[in-house]
Each structure stands twice: as structure tokens, then as C-alpha cells.
Amino acid sequence: MKVLVAGVGGMGTRFALCLAHTGNDVAVADGWQDRLSYLKKDGLKAKFNGQEVQVRVPAYAQTKVPTDQHFDVVLFLCKSMQLDQMVQDVLPAFDDDTFALCLMNGVGHEKTLAKYVDPDRVLLGNTMWTAQMTRPDHVFLGDDGSCELGSPNGNPDAQEMAKQVVEVFSQAGLKAHYLDNPRYSVFRKGCVNGTLNTLCTLLECNLTEYSQTPGAHDMVVKIVDEFAAVGEKEGVNLDRQEVVDHVEASYNVIGDHYPSMYQDLIKNNRVTEIDYMNGYVSTHGHKYGLATPYCDLLTDLVHAKESVRHANRS
């Protein structure tokens, strides 16, 4: 399969590496100049399950993607706030039969893609893999994971393509699963991020520490309720109890984990993806006439914390 990975931070590197290793035709695109010069010079470099690996692939500035490559899939793995610009920039790489696939954290990305790409050619999903950029030229890839994807609007051709992608990704070791209803899955993952990412960032703690706070359960329940109310307005009917259980199950599995938002803001002093998590629920709740006070306040608090810490926007 011919794949352009748009956004080659930690996660983009994982997917590009795995796909290239198993014989797929992979190229990468990014907007970060430092990163790009290393990619052009040395290719993808990572510590992958304990071993240093290096794979050379074509690397393009996102504003200078090739127009003659007939990619089967453009896989988006940039930061949420970069997605709109990224889609516009890499659009010249699309043929009529190229699919856009988004596996990024955050709710509502299929709407951003559909602004520029035929919704029948949009695939959507989640990844539970981890990845960490250690330097502009190096990525750390440990832990086990999986990913899942499908067609958000149920188009039969897109569903067929999603199944092919699942097969190719699984052959590449990415443990992919097919989803009939990827938007359900995205909202469900959004609940994990909108609770644990957000709260662990505000409180500067890991999952176990959060789980031991006296109001931990109540906060999770209230936040999941707001995600579910907004989801219902968008045709996604979350099983609230199952989602709360799912969020809380992670305490035992990855209790010592500091979520990615914590790493962005507390460790690396970068702005967060809050607008695509609780912020999505807040703005869309208002649009639908729903009260979403927990997500409103949490969004304001995370932005306030970014402001107080003078977090980097780049």
C-alpha cells in the first residue's frame, strides 16, 4: 500500500516505520523544519522495542508534497490544532481515489477532513499505541498497543478500504481492528482523554495519583455525561456506564502513566489539544443548547494553565 504519513512526530514515526518495514511504499510530510532536515538526511530513527532502527523514506515539507505519487492513503498524525492547515497543505498529494485516514486524539476531526476531502473518502479511528519524541531526530517506541478504524459515514467503498487498511496495518504489526462505527470509538476515546488527560494535567499527577483523590469518580462521571449528551446530538449513543468503567479500568493497567497532555504542557511546555477534547464538548454543547459546565470550566482552566506557564505554540 502506498501511504503518505502527514505529521511525523512520535506516532507518525511509529506508523511510518512499521509500514515501511513490511514493504509498503511510505513517504512522510511535516511542517517542522528541524525535524524535516533530519528526516531528509537520516530518515526515520527510533529506539523500537529496545533496538535502534533507521529507515530511509521520502520526506517532504507539507507545503511541497509531490502531486504524481497516487497515494492510496494519506494518514494524518499531526497535532489537532495543526490538522486544518495540514489537510490544506497536503491536498495536492490526493488523487480522486486517495483516502484520508485520521487516527489522531481528539473529537470531530472527520469534520475538518470533510471540509477539503469527499466524506466518502474519509476514514477515522483511534490509536492506543504510545510514542515519544526524544529529540528532533529520534523517537522512543516502547509498550504494546493497537489501533482501530472504519468509515465515519458508512460508505461501502470506504468500509471496504478500511478493511484493507486494517489488514495492511496488522501485517505491519500495528494490531489494527475494523470498526463499524468509528465515531462511537472516537467519542469513547475522547472520554478517556477528556477525563484523565485533562485532570492529570491540571493536577500534575499520574493516573494512580488521580484515582486516589476523593472526587475522582464523581468528576469522571460528570465529564462522561457531558461527552455523552453532545454525542447523542451527533448520533453517537455512548453506553455511559461502560465508558466510565473503561476510563477507570486504566488506573490498574497504566497507573504510572502521565498522559500525553501532561507531557505536552507540564513536561514540554507546549499548548495542549484541549479544544479537541473538553473544548469540543463545550463549544458543541453550547451550539446544541446543552449545559456542559464541567467541560467549559476544564477548557478554561487548561487554557489558563497554558497562559500562566507561557506555553509554546510551536
Added chain:
Amino acid sequence: MKVLVAGVGGMGTRFALCLAHTGNDVAVADGWQDRLSYLKKDGLKAKFNGQEVQVRVPAYAQTKVPTDQHFDVVLFLCKSMQLDQMVQDVLPAFDDDTFALCLMNGVGHEKTLAKYVDPDRVLLGNTMWTAQMTRPDHVFLGDDGSCELGSPNGNPDAQEMAKQVVEVFSQAGLKAHYLDNPRYSVFRKGCVNGTLNTLCTLLECNLTEYSQTPGAHDMVVKIVDEFAAVGEKEGVNLDRQEVVDHVEASYNVIGDHYPSMYQDLIKNNRVTEIDYMNGYVSTHGHKYGLATPYCDLLTDLVHAKESVRHANRS
């Protein structure tokens, strides 16, 4: 005037010192053993407007107050969570005509006093003075301030006594003002604490830094709304716009100030008085059937931060 100061941290020391300096008959009571032995040995010691001062006054363990002293006023200036026990402990020092006066931060303290003391003998108010314990034997007293008090239930004898206290306190340099409706004033001050104390503690910032965050105004408005809604159920009808303006006016006056709750939790790693600020609105909102999501979440978040930091309860 014969006054027992119950709780001799920073603020209690300020009031005891000023009253003793101007010839009042002052004694102090506290439950902190370390503090008490210094008080017994050296008296009250403070850096007071740039000068080191020292005044000897009778100092008692709060469980061993004298029963034969005929105090005119017992002035409560302990931490909110210590008040209930403190009232019970110093009750033997009360005569039939002793008044209880509470100038502590927090909403609802008059209810705690009225559990043990005739409500007609309860006085209530606020202090805008600052005070800081530097060591168990020493207090730093700078800045200008004022205080205000009255009878929460409008009893004429209590109002008369409140006016006498105002005069004595003002002679002592404490810039006291008489209040017809001290509960209004307590709720209004509660709004300052429930916004700026709470938010600056969660965000670990001073007032100016908070004021520059993008959601600063919205958060203040929402929190004041919840205080006002609960106040209305208790016969206190806040002027919401005036209160919001009052909160925001402090950005320019004491912008570099880190509120007392910040000092408690972030600087001294002690548990906070959140249950007597947003927590009061949260628990009483539920009691009155009001939605108070901002105060609910903020109370949970501050308790969570106490938990994550293993804040000291003593």
C-alpha cells in the same frame, strides 16, 4: 475591652497585638503545642510595619481556658476547619454576656458558632488585613487593611456591642467598620475567595497572571453566579455585577499577591479552607436543589490537589 483571641496564627497575632498595645485586656488561646510554648515563654512576637515588637499576654491551650475571666468578646481567628472544635473547647471561657466574634475567611461560620453560642450573642465580619507566620514564634505584619463586623441576625443588643467593638478596634488601629448586614459582606468576600483564592491555587499563579488568562472573566462570573444563587436562598441578595467588578478590581490593587489558599497549599503544603468557600456553595446548593457545577468541580479539584500533594492536615 477584655478579649480572648481564639486562634493565634498570623491574623490572631495581629489583632491581639494591636488590642494589647492600646491598653485592652487581651489573652490568647491556641491548639498548636509548638506555637503555645513560644507564646507562654516570649509572648507575641512580630515584625510589625518594619519594627520588631513583643508583647506578653496570657496564653492558654484552647482546652484549658480560664473560666473566671469575664471576657467581653471571644474573637475567633483560627482556620475554618478548626472552628467547630475551637468553639467547643473555649466555651468554658464564656459568661452569659460574652459575645463571640468571627472575622475568619469562609462562608457560614455563624451557623457553627450558633450551634454552641446564643445567636443573639454572635457577631460576624471580615478582615482585609494580611498576616503571615514566618516561624512558630514569629509573625510578619505588613500592608494596610481594614475589618468590618455586625450582628448577623440583627439583634439590637448585638448591634450595640458590634458598634462598641468597632470603636475599640479602630482605636487599636484596626480600621474597623460597622455593618448592618454582615452576612452580605461575608458572601461578598466569599466570592473573592471562591474565585481568586481557588483559581490562583489551582493554577499556581498570582492575581495578575490569573487576570491575563483568556477565560478569567467568564470563570469569575460563573462562580459569583453560584454564590449569589445560594446566597439568595439564605436571604442574602448579592449585587452580582458589583461583586464581579469588586473581584476584578483587585487585579490592579494587589496583582502580585498570592492568595492565602495558595500560601496554605502551594507554599506550606497544608490542606485548604475550600470547604468553607466553594465547598459551602456546593453542599448548600445541593441542599437547596440548585445546580452549582463550577463550585462542585473546583471543590473536587482543590481536594484532589491536596491529595496529590499529600498536604498536611495539621
